[in-house]
Amino acid sequence: MKKKIGVYICHCGGNISDYVDVEQVRKAVENEPGVFLAKTTMFACADSNQKEMVEDIAAQHLDGVVVASCSPKLHLITFRAVTERAGLNKYNYVHANIREQVSWAHSDNKPGATEKAIRIVKSAIAKVNRSESLEPVKVSATKAVAVIGAGVAGMRAAIELAEAGSEVYLIEREHFVGGRVAQFDDLCVSTETGKTLVTRLYDEVMKHKHVTLFTGAEVIETSGSVGNFNLKVKVVPRYIELRCKEHQLQDAIDVCPVQVPDEFNFNITMRKAIYHNYPSEYPQLPAIDIKNCTRCGECEKVCENINFDQKTEYLNLKVGSILLATGFDPYEPKRGEFGYGEIENVVTLPQFKRIMHYSKDKLMYRGKQIKHIAYIYCVGSRQVDGENKYCSRYCCTATIHSAVTAKNKFKDIYNYHFNRGIRTYGKQEVLYDESSRKGDIYLQSFEDAPPVVEKKGDKTIVKITDILTNNKELEVEADLVVLVTGMVPRKENSIAGLLKVPKGRDNFFNEIHMKLRPVETVIDGITIAGASQGPKNIMESMNSALSAATKSFSIVNAGELALEPTVAKIDKENCEWCGKCDEACPYSAFTKIEYNGKFIAEVNETICKGCGMCLPVCDTNAIELIGFTDKEVESMIDALV
């Protein structure tokens, strides 16, 4: 039991003290066993109060500290650091949450809130009375980072990590790098095209001897934890040896009898089973799409570099941190959604960008010249009924930019924007202004009455009740309807499951703290970048890639990492290996080992997160959680009830 516990009760500038009588709480706990001093403070986390705490702990030789304030998610680390600075082992600090759990939850009942706060603080005091000094688990970190996804975000992060001095494995599932940006020509916010940007990044990636790029590669197994992750990577071959001679390659493509929808062109065209996406893409070696290849052997006859003997390889990589940059999928409209899949001249924005790419002087689609284009915004985003409640952020600007580009590039283009309130935030606003000045027409629908796309004879009509013209019912005859499809998380996203990275309510990867820690995840050592975390344009993707690179680098650069010692501990004598703990553990921290002629469970301290899932399932009560021992938890319950 402790003799000199310091208790600090925070007003949180009114967040707590408006509902909880903090002075009454202080009085109620100052005579609890072991309590030496009890104070209230306006902001416990403010620098000045931290200083005062350090002085108290050091001068009074406090042996336990409790701060009653906000959620430990915010400030557990802050106050642990305070005790540590004062020379007291930080595991003698216990956090009591009287804001989220009390003042905010019971703002309608002030006396009740105060009573609850008193009990919560008492239970924290009970726990700190039984706390023990602990030492962190030390592990050495491998100075290497795996970057998953070689889109613009992944490539940029890889370059930065290598420049900073880390070994980098850049793992791309496709046979070609660049992700979505490779699929677009003209981009907004810059005069640079997608291809030149990808080329620039690829050249830099290849220049760095510390970046190893794997294409056709995917992580299929993972183990380990921060500092030392083990990844098993499956690398599918291209079935092509060296760079084909240009004419041979074209011959091989020509003779290939297989036709599959070309995903690079968002399925508006077909490609062969042996393919490359565009002449100058990277790596500059075509690939055979073995899933669709019939092994007819025609290509081998005309190209000597084709080699079907190449084998799928499996590599084992060890890294200290993983940076996820797996990007997004464009939303795929449902059949019949605004006529998609049913009316032939309804396409998506990504398809429209490819259509523009393939048109020369006149904008052509399916053999017809396009003049009147109707853009329907927010398809798959801001859904009133559907799941995607979020705004996809990039699309208003990208659409207006595409519309302006179409007007500049082709003759006789008339743009009609069926929107729900244009969101060209920031400097992108000038683009909106430019398009309006060039005569683009904006029509806005009510939230609950989206525009309707219909066939009238051989014409395609878009109808709207337009807010901007005093609720007039308007009709536009369109040669092409472009559905402005939003961003959705990657369909094939098994990597998240493998690494147990949580997803937010929008299903994109979730950061640990939306405001202050936007690239870190709750899984230590795993960072997220680019559109995998949520819709972003390129500049925003780059900022997040560079931030994630910095965070990953500071992990692997540390050399040695200190992990939480609050992990599960097995009582070897009592354990009879039933395997239930192993099943319950979400992190796969248990292994079965032999001990004194029997099998028992062993905990990998670097993997265990101390979540406690294994405790209740253990029949022989052979597991104890360090820092949350039975006697600590029981004493807390006694104080609460």
Add this chain to the structure above:
Amino acid sequence: MPEQKETLEYDVLVVGGGIAGGESALNLANIGYKVLLLEKELTIGGKMILLSKVFPTLDCAACITTPKVSEISRHPNITIFTSTVAKKINKIAEHRFEAVILKKPRYVNVPDCTGCQLCEEACPVSVTDQYQYGLVGRKAAYIPFSIASPRAAAIDIDNCTLCGACERACPTKCIDFTQTEEEYLVKVKSVVVATGFNLFDPLKIPRYGFGKFKNVITSMQMERQLAPTRPFNTILRPGDGKMPDNIAYVLCTGSRDKTVGNPICSQICCMYSIKQAQLLMGALPMADITIYYLHIRAFGKGFNEFYAQAQDMGVEFVKGKVGKITENEDGNLILRYEDIESGVVKEAEHDMVVLSVGVLPNMEISETFENKNLELDPFNFVGQPDILASPAKTSIEGVFVAGTASGPMDIPDSILSGGAASAETTSYLRRASL
């Protein structure tokens, strides 16, 4: 003449101690670089430390800023100079910058100040409080606000009468009127510009009556009224101290408006206004809140959901452009606006109006660079010549930009941009050591 002090040497000079500069400084310090952080105000934390709660999480801004600020101020690799600006910065060669910095006297010896506020009580001079955006007064001897870092007194010498009351009251004798301006030469290898943004001054739109009608306030003033370090204990309209029950927000004040020279969207005002509306509904359950808008830019993660939440709570959204505000005898305000949905000009009465003022560039830093030109973009924010691949790069190699110095953005985007600046600085510094 300022007193010439010794030459200082660091790896990186970070100019501006807001959230973006702070994030850059921390990242660099964590990697092991020595950082000098300059802040022209008396405290670090920028605008964020003064906010109420933040959209869309409604985390209390003070609660999430203070740990960050205290981490910055404690970090062994970071030296902070407050009340300090860079007078000039010269690039001597690659990886060699020389800056002359000017530290204004605080007239208080910070390490000795306990923040007891006795000097504040003793001081007879009252002036308006800049950190409360003019809502209330403060003394000439004052602590900026309770969560300032450092939390130490300062003497506002322009308003001080040199009566000596504070000196007599101070128990630790930390007030020192002999302090003078100090000038240092600083040698660094790289510079991060994180000088943030300015707020639009609504006096430039006289038809909104700001400055004339007391119950027309700015969003930053409302932010202060809602903050935990707020001037009053509740929401009051400044005209007569009455609790308002019908508040209007005028979005795009000074943004998307060529007549005031600012064609761009400020990117944050829609969201902070929606946030304030939600907080007001909590603080004043009976009050009606109306937001006059052109477009709601709820584009970021969780924003659209947050917007929907405000609609569900009963915040009124009116698509309309406010043309003019006039005042009634009782201090209530009449808004004349074009209602876009009906196409008719209408009038509405409110008892308080909040102008959602926009984000303007803070251009002063570009003049600091002497022998090289720090180029600005067409809107006078720090230019980003390689915006797609390296958004933190500026026209001067080795000088990087972080946060709102390069354009309007919210806190997470400022953090990401601060992170990008620190990443680019790291690789630039490494090239120096190779």
